[in-house]
Amino acid sequence: MYREDFPLPDVTYLDSACMSLRPEKVIEKVNRYYREYPGCSGRSSHSISQKASKELEQARRKVANFIDASRGELMFTSGTTEGINTVARGLDVERVFLTEREHNSNRAVWQELGVETVNMEGLDTDFLESELREGDLLSVLHVSNLDGKVFDVEEACRIADEQGAYSLIDAAQSIPHRPFSVQSIEPDFVAFSGHKMLGPSGTGGLYVAKKVQEDLSPLKYGGGAVENSSFSGNERKSFPQGFEPGLKNIAGFTGLGAAVEYLEDIGMEKIQRHEEKLTDEIVRGLEEADVKVFCEGPGIVSVAFNSVTHGEAAQYLDRRDIKVRAGRHCVHPWFNDRNFDGTVRASLHLYNTEEDVEKFVKEVRKLSRL
Ligand SMILES: Cc1ncc(COP(=O)(O)O)c(C=O)c1O
Structure with missing residues (x-):
């Protein structure tokens, strides 16, 4: 949606919870x-x-x-x-x-x-x-x-x-x-x-x-x-x-x-609906993958891998032009309490597309099989 309004090389930007792109x-x-x-x-x-x-x-x-x-x-x-x-x-x-x-x-x-x-x-x-x-x-x-x-x-x-x-x-x-x-x-x-x-x-x-x-x-x-x-x-x-x-x-x-x-x-309702739809697609796309998915609402999907660390996963995705954040996302007590050290987080905004979601899901599935 409206991706053409945002000047950025051709990458899949999934780090909007950290910082959004600007039109x-x-x-x-x-x-x-x-x-x-x-x-x-x-x-x-x-x-x-x-x-x-x-x-x-x-x-x-x-x-x-x-x-x-x-x-x-x-x-x-x-x-x-x-x-x-x-x-x-x-x-x-x-x-x-x-x-x-x-x-x-x-x-x-x-x-x-x-x-x-x-x-x-x-x-x-x-x-x-x-x-x-x-x-x-x-x-x-x-x-x-x-x-x-x-x-x-x-x-x-x-x-x-x-x-x-x-x-x-x-x-x-x-x-x-x-x-x-x-x-x-x-x-x-x-x-x-x-x-x-x-x-x-x-x-x-x-x-x-x-x-x-x-x-x-x-x-x-x-x-x-x-x-x-x-x-x-x-x-x-x-x-x-x-x-x-x-x-x-x-x-x-x-x-x-x-x-x-x-x-x-x-319109904010439209933006919310768009993010809800893409979030559902990511969650559905990862249902069969050997990963743990944390998603309780629209726009943000965190993934923990059994096959690789979150840092390795983020580097692998980065090399394929998928920009995500890895780690504990400044919510350390939540992770420390559960005794695990982080996730890869995909976070969306209005400019994300179905192609972004497909690319992310495809690469996460591949990674989970490593
Ligand atoms: C829920 C939440 N609170 C606070 C912050 C801190 O925001 P800022 O770095 O813009 O001050 C963030 C940033 O990621 C956040 O996600």
Whole structure:
């Protein structure tokens, strides 16, 4: 689907959970910043700088609309990791509730900060109702980067809210692939990555609901985020500008705005259906193969081989121009707990084709017979 919009040599790219490809439209938008209005946003008053400010705020509006939020509820970040770190370091919480599938980006920071973690297999509503209390944070992923498992974050956020706890969704693997609305899920925070949703590298966003903005402190302080300052203190701007000091990644964020436009033009339901279909084809194609398949939802299929290691398998596939990721996919505890050392992961996006799937299935079958 739409493969011709994406400039890449003729390879089977199956690593979109790590980073997606970008369409020409996004690349053009990034270039346009450097060619046409390469100024400081939000600082100087000349026309080039004003154009940069205008484009940046338009991008913010587009990205916020894309998740059903308002412009005043979205700060730009370098990705999901920075979003989660912003909450971890800027919100006062007693305990954090995590699932066993959390990415290291939603685990390491809590461990480093010494916040008590409650580790859960999944989102058991009875457990959440009885255990969550005021001062806690439910911080969970929406879709697993390991096997595509989808968690019912809507119900979980509702319970967190009822219990007086905060909620944070790691939407790194959901916002790029399915319709997502903060108005129906009603979380307090949502972190996501632009480079997994056809946007430039090092871009992302953190949604912060109006009602919790006052509870959060910024991760960084500095110029552009300050209304006024004296030798003894400063008056910080409100969210989001007060949380985005220093010169912003204007090229990247305007590119992210273009990515969102591109996704909207196609339609997220259509993208989701396309990925569901291709995922089913991979799973069916591997039914008879001597491999273990981990797939609990659309878009991501992890495969463990008996015949070769995951590293050897990925190298073999790479030599045949099939790009996958091998290893523990930053979910080390899940693997360590089960005493095995990793999988080969195929992850899809809208540009993947039936040919990609056929090629992957054919080579995995061959490998399993080695
Ligand atoms: C579920 C999940 N959370 C967080 C991250 C970290 O995202 P980033 O590296 O863009 O900060 C990833 C990246 O793979 C992910 O899959």
